[in-house]
Amino acid sequence: MDNLLEEVGEDYSDANLHGxxxxxxxxxxCDFTEADLRELVTTGCTFxxxxxxxxDLGESEHQATAFRQCTFDRTVLTRSxxxxxxxxxxxxxxxVLRPITFTEVDFTLASFVKAPLYDMKLGGQRxxxxxxxxxxxxxxxxxxxDLMGARLLDAKLEGADLRGALVDANGLRQAKLAxxxxxxDQAIAFxxxxxxxxx
Numbered sequence: 001m002d003n004l005l006e007e008v009g010e011d012y013s014d015a016n017l018h019g020x021x022x023x024x025x026x027x028x029x030c031d032f033t034e035a036d037l038r039e040l041v042t043t044g045c046t047f048x049x050x051x052x053x054x055x056d057l058g059e060s061e062h063q064a065t066a067f068r069q070c071t072f073d074r075t076v077l078t079r080s081x082x083x084x085x086x087x088x089x090x091x092x093x094x095x096v097l098r099p100i101t102f103t104e105v106d107f108t109l110a111s112f113v114k115a116p117l118y119d120m121k122l123g124g125q126r127x128x129x130x131x132x133x134x135x136x137x138x139x140x141x142x143x144x145x146d147l148m149g150a151r152l153l154d155a156k157l158e159g160a161d162l163r164g165a166l167v168d169a170n171g172l173r174q175a176k177l178a179x180x181x182x183x184x185d186q187a188i189a190f191x192x193x194x195x196x197x198x199x
Contacts, residue, residue, distance in 0.1 A: 007026065007030060008030075015035045017035060021040075022041070024043070027047045035052075035055050038060065043063045044064050047066065048068045055075050057075060057077050059078070063084060064083075065082075066088070067088075069090060071093075073093045077097050078099065079099055079100070082101070083101075083103040087105060087106065090110050108126055108128040109130065110127075118139055118156070120140045121140075122140055123145060123161070124145060128149055137160050145166070149171075156176050157172075157180050158178045159179045163183045
């Protein structure tokens with residue numbers, strides 16, 4: 001990005017940055033611990049290995065912004081929106097996520113272990129190799145999502161819509177699937193993963 005304002009190792013912990021608008025800014029190894037970032041608007045920004053522990057990002061809006069290998073620990077993200085963003089390799093632990101809106105987001109290699117993602121619209125999102133172990137995805141729309149290589153150990157997918165999603169049959173074997181909606185191709189792959197022969 002042209003004229004990118006770069007910051008490295010800056011300490012924004014406890015800062016009051018409520019309602020700011022950031023465009024084409026780059027943050028690397030910056031500390032936003034317990035900062036007030038409510039209603040923050042970012043456009044075309046990049047955050048790399050930044051710490052958002054106990055940060056308040058409620059009602060924030062992010063467009064074409066990348067959060068790479070960032071830490072979200074007990075972060076407040078209620079009523080925030082992410083559109084055409086990347087959360088690649090970021091970790092989410094005990095965050096307040098609901099309600100939240102994701103549109104065309106790349107979650108590749110991110111971690112959402114035990115995250116409350118139920119009743120959400122996540123159709124068409126990219127979850128390649130994402131760790132969704134024990135995540136609560138009940139009744140969530142995952143139609144057409146890319147879940148190849150995702151870790152689904154004990155993930156709660158009861159009632160979820162998986163139709164059209166790219167998903168490893170072996171990954172589905174590890175999840176809780178009662179009542180989940182799948183398509184014919186997925187059903188055949190799932191049966192094959194259990195050693196069944198469809199004829």
